[in-house]
Amino acid sequence: MSWFKLNRNLHRDIGYFCIGMTLVFAISGIALNHIHQFNSNYQVSRVSHQIALDVERIETPEFESQLLQKLALTTPVKARFWQDKNTYKLFLKDTTLYLNPQANTVLVEQVKPRFLLRQLNFLHLNEARAAWMWFSDFYAVLLIYLALSALFMVKGKKGVWGPRGILVLAGFAAPIGFVVYYSS
Numbered sequence: 001m002s003w004f005k006l007n008r009n010l011h012r013d014i015g016y017f018c019i020g021m022t023l024v025f026a027i028s029g030i031a032l033n034h035i036h037q038f039n040s041n042y043q044v045s046r047v048s049h050q051i052a053l054d055v056e057r058i059e060t061p062e063f064e065s066q067l068l069q070k071l072a073l074t075t076p077v078k079a080r081f082w083q084d085k086n087t088y089k090l091f092l093k094d095t096t097l098y099l100n101p102q103a104n105t106v107l108v109e110q111v112k113p114r115f116l117l118r119q120l121n122f123l124h125l126n127e128a129r130a131a132w133m134w135f136s137d138f139y140a141v142l143l144i145y146l147a148l149s150a151l152f153m154v155k156g157k158k159g160v161w162g163p164r165g166i167l168v169l170a171g172f173a174a175p176i177g178f179v180v181y182y183s184s
Contacts, residue, residue, distance in 0.1 A: 004152070011149045014142050021139045028124035031117055041118045047108045053101040058088055067097070071108060 031040035051070060057063040064077050067090075079091040083098075090097040098107040126132055151160045151168070160168055 007149050007152055011146060011153060015146055018142055018146065024120050024123055028120035032121060032124060041114060041121055042111045043114050045110050049106045049108065050104055051106050053099055053104050055101045058099065058101060
């Protein structure tokens, strides 16, 4: 088997292997690039309720029990404190209640992990630590191989030494342009 054919077969098979990893990093990368526009890890919902709040009873277990019943919440209160003179906070699992006795309002904030996107970000940000780091390094080496072996996939004028070589140069120029522009 010729080197050209071996390179082509390896490039193809390694490329197939890298599809899953590429999708993990690409999808989570897009989400993480837009973290300032939306929380890609958690879906946060806020709903305000008008409920009569008696300041004298607000710190009692009976009040909490009645409030949770009115709001149809079943998880127990884990912690509570006065954030400021107008806001009393109750913490439940995945839910925070903001009570404002002066305005008789309760803001219910619920936080739920986003399906799949949270797990992809977990991997992308290497929150799994050592084991994932080594696998990611292995993936990076495979990407380096795919990039370099692609240079030798097509021979002659239709390959990298022809007009398509401009595409390779453009691929280098784009990141260099960003670095030069944004670092000055």
